[in-house]
Amino acid sequence: MSILKLSNISYQYDGANTKVLKNINFNFNQGKLYTIMGKSGSGKTTLLSIISGLDLATSGEVFWNEKNLKNISRDDYRGKGIGVIFQGYNLLTNATALENIILSMNISESKEIDKKQYALDLLKIVGINRETSDRKILKLSGGEQQRIGIARALSHNPDIIIADEPTGNLDFDTEENIMEILKNLAHNQNKCVIVVTHSKNVSKYADEVLGLTLGNLTKI
Amino acid sequence: MYILKNSIKNLFRNKGRNIIVAIIILSMLTFTAISMIIRNTTDNVIKSYKEQFGSEIYLRYDETKIKEDEKNGGWADIPEISDDIKIKLANSEYLKETMISVIFPSYAKDLKGLDQGKTESNSNIGTAPSGMEGYYEPNLTVYGYNTPDLLKDFKEGKRKITSGKMFTNNDECVVSEDFAKLNNLKLGDKINISDTTKSSEFPPLKLTIAGIYFDSTENKYGYISATTNPRNDIITTYETMKKYQENVAKKNLYTVSTTYYLKNPDMLKQFNKEAHEKGLHKNYMMSTDELSYNKIVKPAESLAKVSNIFLISVLIIGSIILILLSILSIRERKYEIGVLRAMGMKKGKVVRGILYESLITISVCLVIGLSIGAITAQPISDIITQNQQDQNSSFGGIQVNQEKINLSMSYKTVIDVSIIALLLAIISSSVGVLYILRYEPMKILSDRN
Ligand SMILES: Nc1ncnc2c1ncn2[C@@H]1O[C@H](COP(=O)(O)OP(=O)(O)OP(=O)(O)O)[C@@H](O)[C@H]1O
């Protein structure tokens, strides 16, 4: 059984005259790391926002564990089913790194008893030390923000992890480190990990490499 | 719970913006509180005026009607109002009571009035009838009243019965201590009083002294004579005078004046209508004491009006600033909302968070605003009341016995101000809320990225 199934997904922005996504059909499975490659503007972020329930497809369906997203609460899906690492981070800029993670855990109704300790541990895994955890997002570098975004996506232990250029702002060593974490999540914790990237180096971690061209998603 | 905590943290995170918002709301609430205090005070002034004077109605010319007449050419018709009509109007169902009074300046040849004969020294005043051929100078004044209960001087303690009693039956009267002493009068004595015609053909009015009063009232007319000296006032019943005029003198000795007391000051309009239906000439009207009304109620009303306009402008301007501020901060807000929604927070909870923020801000402002209001209420009210009284007495108007209005912040004020605060909370958060309800989170976020 596929944890995530895309069925005839098409998408057209309001006011645009062509479709960004055309009739996409694809099944994503647990235990695998996928990368999606494609030129800038090919619709990768758009596709991810549909997969993550942040936006609705113009036509077609997304199934999560056989359940049509249209028929369930997409808030719950976002809060519990899926972890998203955004291209633009999307962190609360006036709050600290730690507050961002704990808030996300609260929204996801995390059962963790010591949320603060759990968040600090996660931040440590992505390379954010204690001192940095208490700084406001505004005062952190792009790379640091990106890693906090990763920690947040993992904080509620979702089955699906989606990452939009998660290593775009990171140096080579940190990139390797992050990709190891994501690969480990797929292979050892049976998560379904989908990573959008331009980097061949990132794609070498993939179990399956997909290409998005002219609105179609195909295996490479 | 975490929503509330996050809202509180958020307030501190966006200190700059929130302090501006708080200052605006605070000033709006403070102005609201102060203006409501002014309203309450002026309402009280008006109320206390109405309670004391508002139901006291006099018959007077209707200036506007008369001017109309004159404008339409020629003279206005201003007939004398007959005593009959005046008395007939006393039967109105709108009236609690009516005081009917007559004044009869008269002459008693066996008695001496205080200041009698002093008129010569005021010879430049030509109105005194002393020098007129065929007439005596009056040496006393008889007053007839339908009821002793409404006599103001007695009610206010300026006159007091010191021996005997107030007149109760016809042909009884009360005289002043000074007058009694001057004429060696005592209780039970009979006095004879005539009109001032030297060749009077009808018998004198015979009154029995039922009481003697102490008098501390003052000569109101500015010149000294027996007629103007209040110690020469002899007070009896209206009935006595009426009978004397109709049965004995058989000619007009006096004109009746009436003061009507409404059951309720608001009935003035109906009473006026009824009076005209019963035959009161159109150029007359029933009215309160215009002078004191203008001196007391008008300023209070205009003060209330000014403070209302002021309040409304403050509220409008403040609301506009609040809306502008929330539009200016919508970018931040929008992003924040987008992020929260992306993390899976439900719309309702996001709205709750924003409402909490507003409500906390408002509550803090409310507490401070009401405190400022409560502290300033009494001084402001005192100043207003004092002003009203100064203005009033400096114009020589009636002194309204305004009780010092004790204003603690009234229950109603607190509720009114709180309702306004709540509206402000809704205004200041509605813009953000509208956004959440309309868009998919991706739209909100991508607009920014
Ligand atoms: N809100 C929008 N309204 C209209 N068109 C949009 C909107 N957002 C994106 N697009 C267009 O849709 C197309 C796909 O955009 P998308 O962001 O999905 O590309 P991408 O593959 O993620 O690009 P990149 O690699 O640069 O991140 C682009 O041509 C873009 O201009």
Ligand SMILES: [Mg+2]
């Ligand atoms: Mg993109």
